[in-house]
Amino acid sequence: MSTAIEHVSDTARWVALYRAMESERPDALFRDPYARTLAGERGERILASMRKGRAWAWPMIVRTAVMDELILRAIERDGVEAVLNLAAGLDTRPYRLPLSPSLRWVEVDFPDVIAYKQAQLADERPACALEQVGIDLTDVARRRALFDRIGWPARRVLVVSEGLLIYLTPEAVASLAADLAIPPSFRWWLIDLASPRLLKMMERTWGRAVAQGNAPFRFAPAEGTRVFEPHGWREAEFRSMWEESLRLQRTMPLAWLWNLVGKLYPKSKREEFRRMSGIVLLERT
Numbered sequence: 307m308s309t310a311i312e313h314v315s316d317t318a319r320w321v322a323l324y325r326a327m328e329s330e331r332p333d334a335l336f337r338d339p340y341a342r343t344l345a346g347e348r349g350e351r352i353l354a355s356m357r358k359g360r361a362w363a364w365p366m367i368v369r370t371a372v373m374d375e376l377i378l379r380a381i382e383r384d385g386v387e388a389v390l391n392l393a394a395g396l397d398t399r400p401y402r403l404p405l406s407p408s409l410r411w412v413e414v415d416f417p418d419v420i421a422y423k424q425a426q427l428a429d430e431r432p433a434c435a436l437e438q439v440g441i442d443l444t445d446v447a448r449r450r451a452l453f454d455r456i457g458w459p460a461r462r463v464l465v466v467s468e469g470l471l472i473y474l475t476p477e478a479v480a481s482l483a484a485d486l487a488i489p490p491s492f493r494w495w496l497i498d499l500a501s502p503r504l505l506k507m508m509e510r511t512w513g514r515a516v517a518q519g520n521a522p523f524r525f526a527p528a529e530g531t532r533v534f535e536p537h538g539w540r541e542a543e544f545r546s547m548w549e550e551s552l553r554l555q556r557t558m559p560l561a562w563l564w565n566l567v568g569k570l571y572p573k574s575k576r577e578e579f580r581r582m583s584g585i586v587l588l589e590r591t
Contacts, residue, residue, distance in 0.1 A: 315419050318395030319349035320356070321469065324366040328556075335371040335554055337402065344396040344426055364556045365547055365583065369498055372550050372585045373468055374403065376496055376543075380587075381409065384494070386464045388412065390456055392443060393470035396423055400432040409434040412456055416442060443470075444478065450485055457489020465495040471525045472500055479525050480537055487538025487590055495539060495588040498547075500526040504582045531586055539588040547583035 326341035328334050353360065377399065380386045387410065391397060394413035405411070411432070413420070417440030424438065441448045457463060465486055471479050486492050500508070505526040527533040531541040551557035552565065568576055 315395070315416050316348075316352060317469070318415075318419060319345045320352045321366055322396040323349040323353050324363045325370060327360070327363055328367045328370070335367065335556065336374055338398055340398045340401060340427060340430065341396075344398070344423065361559075364551055364558060367556045368547055368551045368554055369468065369585060371554055371556075372545050373466070373496060373498075374399070376545075376585070376587055377464065377466065378403065380464045380494060380496075381405070384462065384464075386462050386494070388456065388460045388463045388491075390414070390453075390463055390465045390492070392465065392467040394438075395419060395469070397468065398427070400434055400436045401427065401430055403433065405432075405434040407434060410437070410460070411435065412437045412439060414439045414441060414443065414452065416440065443482070446481065446485070449482075450488075453485055453489055453492070457491050460489075460491040462493050463489070463491045465492055467495070467497050469498065471497055472505075472523050474525050476525060476527065476533075479533075483534050483537035483539055493590060494542070495590075497586050497588065499531065499584055499586050501530070501578075501582045502526050502528050503578070530581060531588070534588055535591065538591055540591050541586060542589040543587040544581065545585040546580045547585065548580060550585070 322338075322341045323345035325336075325338040326345055328336065329338045329341055377389065381389075387408075389409070389411045391399075391411065391413045394415045396419070397413070399405075400411045400413070411434050413436065420438045420440040439452060441452065443449055474482070483495075486495060500523075505523055508523060531544065534540065548557075552561065558564075568579055571579070
C-alpha cells in the first residue's frame with residue numbers, strides 16, 4: 307500500500323486521521339467516531355510519510371471545530387434549510403452533528419470518494435436528509451446543473467467548501483464563485499483561505515507531498531477575501547486560524563511566545579499575520 311498522496315482525494319484520509327486523533331482526546335473539541343475507520347491504514351501511512359505530520363494537526367482540528375460552530379449557527383440563527391458541501395471528502399457532519407431530520411444536506415465529491423464513504427458507513431444513519439452526489443466539480447456543465455437542481459427549490463442554502471480552494475487555480479476559483487452566485491438561495495459560502503506567506507511556509511512541510519501526488523497548493527490570493535467580490539461574494543466574517551487556535555487551546559508549540567513577540571510588531575504587520583490563514587463566511591453581494 308502506497309505511503310504517498312497520489313490524488314487530491316487522498317488528502318481526505320489524512321484529514322480524517324487528524325479528526326480521529328482529536329476525537330480520542332479526553333478533552334476533545336468534537337467527536338467523530340467514524341474518522342479512524344474512514345482514514346484506514348492508508349491514512350496512517352500517508353500521515354507517517356509527511357514531515358511533521360502529527361505536529362501540524364492543530365490547524366485541521368481548529369478548522370473542523372470552527373466550521374462546526376459556524377454551520378450550526380447558520381442553521382439556528384439564519385434559518386439555513388440546506389447545506390451544500392463541495393469536495394466533502396470523508397467529512398461526517400451529517401452523522402455526528404445535532405441536526406434536524408428536516409435539514410437537507412448534499413455532499414459532492416469524486417464518485418470513488420462517495421462510493422468509499424457509502425460502503426464504510428452503510429450501517430450508519432445520518433441525522434438529517436442526506437444526498438450524496440459523485441461528480442468532478444471541474445466539470446462545469448455538470449456542476450451548473452447540480453447547483454441549479456439544488457438551488458432553485460430552496461430558500462436559504464449554506465455552501466461549504468472545506469479544504470477545497472487551495473488546490474484550485476485562481477481561474478477555477480473565480481469560475482466556481484461565479485456559478486455559486488447564480489442561484490438566489492445560495493446565501494452564504496463557508497471557506498478556508500490561506501495567504502501567500504502561509505503558502506510558502508506550507509511548501510516546507512506538506513507542500514512537497516501534495517505536489518508529488520498531483521495535488522499542489524495553488525490558491526492563496528494576495529488580496530484576501532476581496533478576490534471574491536467581482537464574482538458576487540463579500541466577506542461577512544473572518545475567523546483567524548491563529549486566534550481561534552488560542553481560543554480553543556489547539557495551537558503550535560511555544561504559541562504563547564510567538565503571540566508575545568507579535569505584539570511588538572506594528573499594527574499593520576500584526577493584521578497581516580492575523581489573516582495569514584482563516585475560516586471565512588462569505589455572503590452574496
